[in-house]
Amino acid sequence: MTFDVAMYATIAERLRWDDLELGRFRTDRLSDGALRCLRYMSDVETHTVCYLRDLLVTPSHTDPEVTTFLTLWNYEEYWHGEVLDQVLEVHDVPTGPEHTRALRKRLGWQDRVSPIVQSVLANLLGPDFIATHMAWGAINEWCTHAGYSRFIAVEQNPLLTEILRRIAKQETRHIAFYNSQARHRLELSPRAQRITRLALQHRWGIVGSTVMPDDDVRHLLTYLFGGSHGLAAARTLDAKIDTLPGQAGLHLVERELQRYGVV
Template identity: 40%
Template sequence: MVTDLGGPVPKVERHEHEAPEFDLHEFARTAVGSHRDELRLDEYQRRPLEPGTLRCLSFVRDVERSTMRYLRHVLVTPTHKDARITAFLTTWAFEKYWIADALDVTLAHHAREAPGPGSGRGGDAAIWRGVHDRFAPIRRALVDNTLGDDVIATHMAAGTVDEWITRAAYLRIARLEDHPELTRMITTLVGVKARHLRFFEAQARARLRRSSLACFLARRRLRRSLWPMNPPGDASHESAFFFGRVFSPVPALVEQLDRRIQALPGMAGITLAAAAVAAGVPQRRGT
């Protein structure tokens, strides 16, 4: 469902040195909201999704829901001063909310129990994550505001990588299950996310090309990162299952993702996708 967010969209100036044109006014005007009316849930009555597919959908649902954690880290840095990027992120967060909602409705429709948001082990790890989420933005603000606008390239590169890997995950889940309604829903969600990728990738390439410091910062942080970059709670057990089922059986796809990341300016040699799979599946087990 295309949703008009209401009210006039403020004019955002674009400078010559910025990325190729992305129509923010059109993006905001045609923001895609709830998918509920388009979901054919009765199709799952005849053929429910496999338990493994439900677990993977639950994991990516929680990844989509981690948007607000990402924004808490990003919007305390110089990125929030860039009007085009903050305008984009507003609609981006709105669309991701409804993507997560579509996955939520699909999971809830099934009688089988699927892990809820932020599921996983609690205890000390959950407490530590809460403390980290509270104070990490403060530390990030102090560091990144010292570094200046070159930090923006890092956020755009991270967004690009996140979209590439998430898209690959959705398509793998659809292929593994081979359920017509799931494939239809995922095709719709991937189509919504295609606009997100166009913005992130164009911004990342343009900003990395024009600054060696931006390349250095992005390279350093991506080398230290794993996907998902804003993990959904303490979901280590679900992460192991997800990577073991979705990515471990297709090393060629993982290699292809890393080649795509390496093609970003200044990112040669980075193997983020392979590192994420290796970290997500510490031991090869049956899936």
């Protein structure tokens, strides 16, 4: 199934939450574990513009459909971070520009070198890199969507549930684009399948693991994917990855749970 980028451009929008009374969180507070996860998710959503920076120096920037999507994707992700920040503020958790600056500063020289390294490698690989980018994006969006679904199930807070459902609804469009593009490009190129498989085997980590401290990654994975229900959700994600051309049997998500000692 193809994704209509032109249609998406007409319906992409900022997330709305002005009809919700976030002040209700003052009496129906989230758990400390939930707030730590929310802080993680907010930081990752806010970091989307930095991922976009890295991608625009690769062959992906030559495809107008891809760049149109990325522009709108970044816009929608920005508002996801904003609403999560507002929930955190109600709980007196510091947010805002100073927090974001500190996060980016903490990444140090690796953050400055990353776009250069990625640009060189991606441009040496050529157009097949776009297939890797699309597959990587599909997997990350699947994981993000599953993370929000697990968050709803674990915390069971009605107001948080409504917010996360609205975010997840927009994430389904992001999934549709990446998934459609990845399948099409991988099917066309056995070389792209090999490059993508190698990249995923050796470089992929759970969303946010390149930005957040290991202790925070471990907490998130334990909170969302710990126990039998969490492991089942992780294996469902791995089964989805198996359906991408040439990517069967990677077990990426369960491998991350093992890496961080969750299972």
